[in-house]
Amino acid sequence: MLVYFRLLSESFRFAMNALRNNKLRTLLSLLGVTIGIFSIIAVLAAVDSLDKKITKDLSSLDKNTIYLMKMSFGPSEIPQWKREQFPNVKYDEYLYLKGAMTNTDQMGYQIFTKSESLKYGSNTVTSVNVVPVSHEFIDIQGLEFDEGRFYTESEANSAAPVVVIGNEIAKSLFEDSEPIGKKIRMYGQRFTVIGVLKKQGSGMFGNDDSSAFIPVNFVRQQFGDNNKGLVNVIIFKPEKGVDMDAYKAEISQKLRAFRGVKSGEIDNFFINVFSGFTDFIDGIISQMNVVGWIISGFSLLVGGFGIANIMFVSVKERTNLIGIQKSLGAKNRFILFQFLFEAIILSVIGGIIGLLLVWIIAMILTKALDFEFVLGMGNILLGTGLAAIIGLISGILPAISAAKLDPVEAIRTGM
Template identity: 30%
Template sequence: MGFWQLTLEALRSLRANRLRSALAILGVIIGITSVVMMMATGDWMRAFIDKELSRLGRNQLLVFPAAATEGAVRTSGKRPALTLGDAEAIAQLPSVKLAAAEIRGFVQAHFGSDNENLSVLGVTPEMLSLKNWPVEQGVSFDNNDVRSGKRVLLIGAKLAKKYYAGRDPIGQSVRLDGRPYTVIGVLATEGQGLNGNDEGELMLVPITAAPSRERLLPGVVNALTVQGREGTAMSDVEMDVAELLRDRHRITGDREDDFRTIDLAGIAKAGASIAKGLQLGMGLIGAIALIVGGIGIMNIMLVSVSERVREIGIRMAIGAKPRDVLAQFLVEAVVLCILGGLAGLGLAWGAAAAISHFAHFDMPLAVRHMVVAVSFAASVGLFFGYYPARRASKLLPIECLRQD
């Protein structure tokens, strides 16, 4: 009996017991869905991090104020923070190409009669180069605007489309926490950044005109971004920055630093570790579900063998060999699992589409995901279907024909 004929026979047999077959493959469906989603999630996380770091460059360092400690308790806001002067001094280091400062806060933004709570960044002009935030319409602010504290504003493309559809946003007035700012440029930014924020909703102002600056001491900033020169190891850049800040902040001896540094390459490693952890966790769930599903299929096949003893005897009596019976039941188990795999693949596709739509990031399923899903399903069928198939092939025709 050929493979296709065996497959057709398997489908007829499974169709005769639809409910039992559906219940048998439930574990396979859950397992394959978990495996596919595991692979898609890991691929998306790695692709996202690689894309962001290729856009920003891996030779960047983030500098934040450190939390203070009192005994064993960490506190905040009790130490000298980073300043604009720190950014200017760091920019003069031989190992550093650019350094920029930022103040981040949330404001009530009024676009005419519309208003929304949005994040606003007060930055120095160098930040636009460091973060690769090009201006697609209008102009950017410069160091003169920073020195004068001019209330000018750059907005993301998403905000421009949302509030100025069909109108020129340049020259429009936006009130941030009640203060008027003039839009001078629109940023060509889209998608989510490494911090999870939608870059299409960016709002940038000169750091000295940031609405949140009244909550900080004069000249104090929330964070610094440092870009090392090409060919310079980031460990050397980090060491130079740390030495300079310790000197400027008068930190000597064994005193704890009042700042902390984060290498973007370290973020990539952390992201890869998280992705690997997610893959392992979901893979474990998938493996358990596949084992449970495989055991269920083995039980169903054993029941099927016991119900079809007379059929097996008749086949053998008219010339079927043990290997033919083995192949027949093994193909039934494999077909059952492949159907479960295809159903799991469809479920995973629907879940990925829902995540892409509602969470606003793309999680496509690649061809290799589909191949792995079908291969896993077929492997489960072969492994758990072999024992029932072998048991059927070992039956003696005369004993089978005696069964009622």
């Protein structure tokens, strides 16, 4: 065992000498490994960070939540021209399904509309995400409040001019003053602030901190039910343990009957289960990983050739020393392991440089953007392991050629 420790130590010393004595040549040879490891780990770290962000953003949502609307969350076999003819879901359909559906915990109605500006005195907040929803939305979404409340059923049905605002909006409009009860201007009218949400931070699917929630009936009165610039959605939250296929079939059967869709005709609506959307996102993330591996694989291949090249040069330069070692009794496997260890050490050094670059860039981007890039221990170990494997594969042929040298011929060649 001590022999191998000494062998590893000597290999490390030779690798360091190669770096010191032939800095440019060695660094150029390691550049491929560095770029390859950097590319793979950068992609994996970015995808992992994105995956964690999405998981965090979706943690408060029930994956069985269903969104009934005229658009599909994912790819569809229905031609686009036909999908564009689908009608918006309507408020009366929401009321009908609310009374007709079974095994339903909550059901709400939402309209996706354009952003607006909010004003209070001389303060204005632009590009506010206005969220017109029915009163059930608080139970579907699980909103948490810093102060105040959500609007009631009677306020929602009567289209009362009340608003619940995000934390950032409250700070921008009111600064340090109390927002509850204050009146802000939106859509040319005055809205009374009745609630302020807890600060959550930006998410992948919107930012509640910069959102304003108003009764959906206010927007219906303002723009009507047939406005093509709006997208309506009915949100279902089934009871726990419900057979999702049967529940979706019930929605389809009852809405088809209400709309008068004939037998044999396709549904003119989409029933989007949130879990299907998350599966779609997971598929995209997996594809990003595959593409990253393919692109980075070419860099690793070039890096492997670079390591092999420097090891062949190292064998040639140390031919005389190899002959002396063999003449003094060094076995073939000792010479083999010596050059293998050296190749692995050089490759790992290149990998560590690549990991260091990923860490530096992740730190910079985390501070510059409102997004946390994480370089996990798993990716660090993966990068180091890949570098070691590349070194092992690249060093095999040079190490074998060194181990097979005849000691007499090696000494004579080196003289």
